[in-house]
Amino acid sequence: MMNTGQFSTNKLLDMVFESAYYGTVIVDSNGKIQYISNKYCEFLNVERSTVIGEHVTNVIENTRLHLVVQIGKSEIADIHFIRGDFVIANRIPIIENKKIIGAIGTIMFRDIDDWNKTNSHIKEILTKHNFYRSEKVVTNGVKYSLHNLIGKSKQIQQLKERVKSVARGDISVLVRGESGTGKEIIAHSIHQLSERSDKPLVKINCSSIPEHLLESELFGYEEGAFTGAKKGGKIGKFQLADGGTVFLDEIGDMPQQMQVKLLRVLQEKEIEPVGSLYPKKLNVRVVAATNRPLEKLVEEKEFREDLFYRINAVQLFVPPLCDRTEDIPLLVEYFLKKVTARIGKRVTSIHPEVLSLIEQYNWPGNVRELENVIDAGVHLSDDEVMRKDSLPDYLKCYKAKIKEASLKDSVEEVEKKTIESALRRFKFDKKRVAEALEIGNSTLYDKIKKYKINQ
Numbered sequence: 001m002m003n004t005g006q007f008s009t010n011k012l013l014d015m016v017f018e019s020a021y022y023g024t025v026i027v028d029s030n031g032k033i034q035y036i037s038n039k040y041c042e043f044l045n046v047e048r049s050t051v052i053g054e055h056v057t058n059v060i061e062n063t064r065l066h067l068v069v070q071i072g073k074s075e076i077a078d079i080h081f082i083r084g085d086f087v088i089a090n091r092i093p094i095i096e097n098k099k100i101i102g103a104i105g106t107i108m109f110r111d112i113d114d115w116n117k118t119n120s121h122i123k124e125i126l127t128k129h130n131f132y133r134s135e136k137v138v139t140n141g142v143k144y145s146l147h148n149l150i151g152k153s154k155q156i157q158q159l160k161e162r163v164k165s166v167a168r169g170d171i172s173v174l175v176r177g178e179s180g181t182g183k184e185i186i187a188h189s190i191h192q193l194s195e196r197s198d199k200p201l202v203k204i205n206c207s208s209i210p211e212h213l214l215e216s217e218l219f220g221y222e223e224g225a226f227t228g229a230k231k232g233g234k235i236g237k238f239q240l241a242d243g244g245t246v247f248l249d250e251i252g253d254m255p256q257q258m259q260v261k262l263l264r265v266l267q268e269k270e271i272e273p274v275g276s277l278y279p280k281k282l283n284v285r286v287v288a289a290t291n292r293p294l295e296k297l298v299e300e301k302e303f304r305e306d307l308f309y310r311i312n313a314v315q316l317f318v319p320p321l322c323d324r325t326e327d328i329p330l331l332v333e334y335f336l337k338k339v340t341a342r343i344g345k346r347v348t349s350i351h352p353e354v355l356s357l358i359e360q361y362n363w364p365g366n367v368r369e370l371e372n373v374i375d376a377g378v379h380l381s382d383d384e385v386m387r388k389d390s391l392p393d394y395l396k397c398y399k400a401k402i403k404e405a406s407l408k409d410s411v412e413e414v415e416k417k418t419i420e421s422a423l424r425r426f427k428f429d430k431k432r433v434a435e436a437l438e439i440g441n442s443t444l445y446d447k448i449k450k451y452k453i454n455q
Contacts, residue, residue: 031066199244
């Protein structure tokens, strides 16, 4: 039997275990509790004084700590169902002079969600330091991580936190934003931080696949399904992603016929390959992205309302570069290092005149356009400093255009940015936007059309 005297003074044990774990219990060789932390008592809703000396099975449901004493084998990161939830627990025998004198059990995570939060955090850190990439980039389709979303602005920091939050579950996510803002980075990050990260991420560009091939590309086909079908049939992209994530890019461009079939996949969690007599069960998470005004497409009957609500469980908005200009210097530095490392050219800095011009430009092509400008600037630079002569002609002329801009042009530019900002703030609810801007609905629609605002 364990010498209970060694556990009579709990102060030191409390100092260690209360701060290190969510719950700790120590039993003797007979499975009787000799120490239990206050946190564990609170979790179990028991008084410490009443459970000391009790057999562990009378205090902790589904415990295996008394069995660990008998077997002498550790159980690490085991799932333990207790008080209506799952916790992650360690159970380790205590051995003295080759004899088992007791065992210690600790709760590392209070529930599965707590574990998932920590798991996502660890993955993010490993990816940031390039410990998590290499082989998986090739095997599961992940090219980007949250580390590739560069910025210190409030919008980007909030977006990163939301990505980490939604990544842990299986809920469908709709990523919205202008072209070139980084929607694909968000989709990849959600997969990479999820529990599906060891399974494939399969991207489907809904606008690039011809309509007559879309069904067979997405869901596959059976042998002999149509003239020219391959022998043995073909596995579709959804089946390739089984267990993982499907990224539906440009979903606003999906033909209506395919919208019906996609809705069935999301509702029934099964696909029906072309020419197949029976459906096949499927386990995928869907992340969709678009720069199109889906609400307007729903109003115009070009996009199914039921599909919109199915993919729109959670929305993530990627801000345009013009709304986070404080991030531009960071992005410039990041792309400069990236391009010079790739092509092996020594361009170490950017002339202040160039940086000033870059910060003034409105970047309609967003981050993608900025990367292309830096890429071109590095290639065209003749020395270690990127100068104005290395920039594309349209950017070199931009400052002069600003000086020559009329009052009318300046007012319209401010008006456009105000409407764009309001649309994003109210999640493209035009009625609320019109009320906030104190203009009529028809006026708002006219200005959206006039300024060619992406929704």
